[in-house]
Amino acid sequence: MNIWKSVMKFIYHFASPKHFYRISGKMIPWLGWLAAILLVVGSIDGLFFAPVDYQQGDSYRIIFIHVPAAWMSMFIYMVMATAGAIGLIWKIKLADVIASSSAPIGAAFTFLALVTGAIWGKPMWGAWWVWDARLTSELILLFLYLGYMALESAIEDPRAATRACAILAIVGVINIPIIHYSVEWWNTLHQGATVTKFDKPSIHISMLIPLLLMAIGFKLYYASVVLVRARNKVLYNEQNNRWVKEIVQANA
């Protein structure tokens, strides 16, 4: 129990707004630049150096955007739901801030995954959109994000809004395994998993490397953007505290 207590103490200390503001300010440039480098290198590798696909030719190259965007759409939702649950149970304000800062970024990645999927689907499948289980559950994910954002701005009392949003995020998390396993549980037009399966990935190493570079780049991009947004929210929420006033005066 002693270890548990000291871990919790550390988390509470790290999650204190002042501490978070200082540390995240130092992390953002590193995360941002690393993301930029990975995305540039990954795009160049994916678009120019990765070989053509034996069946799809050059058209498959959209996976370097589509697949990382789809992974991010689910990853960010998991972060949002977990942070929401932590905020709900342990009343750590920073967790609520992270959850609400994540929603628009997650919605953007979901939209990107849907749009790039449609652009890929038209030439390869012959259809922009089909109502199979994978595509439909991903569309529901977009609606969950939009619903979360709408609910947050519809409730005026911020504490009530936070609680309602956390519950919505937790309820919606059930959609994540459905998205992931939809291609296994049901017949879908969408193909099965390539990388995230227990077998070895069925993608050639020369195509897998740029894909993973892009995926890590997207993750770091999310990390830097969510921290920027969370910092703004923290400053706004803590505007009556002395340390915020000092920062504002120093920058005035």
Add this chain to the structure above:
Amino acid sequence: MNPKRKNRLILVLLILTGTGLAVALGTMALKENIQYYLSPMEVKAGKAPPNHSFRLAGLVGVGSVKREKDGLTTHFDITDNVETITVTYTGILPDLFREGQGIVATGKLTDGTHFRAEEVLAKHDETYMPPPVQDALDKAEASKAQDKASGAMTQ
């Protein structure tokens, strides 16, 4: 953990199991409707709705594609390597359409083994590899040198 937090943790877990159970029951009840397509075997087993449009999927039978003189109407077999259904389609086929390729056709049965398609979509698999590796794989398979092929895949 203090009792208040414990209660809230239990509440969160209850929400998760509750929605999980509801969704699981719902999707199980809708299982047939969530299926995007039927296989030839399922059609032969009488699962296809009579006089109703449905989707049929399988591989295009090798050597079965015949084009009519109008250049648009195509006849081909869809097979799951157990049962085979002959499909007729008038229109432009997707780029990936070829013999041995997985496809999904929307249309109606005209009789037990004939299917009139209104739309044909190609279903590609989850394998991505460059053509030289594909060639090497084919050659390796021909000469039964399986270990060499998996060596080229993983490097």
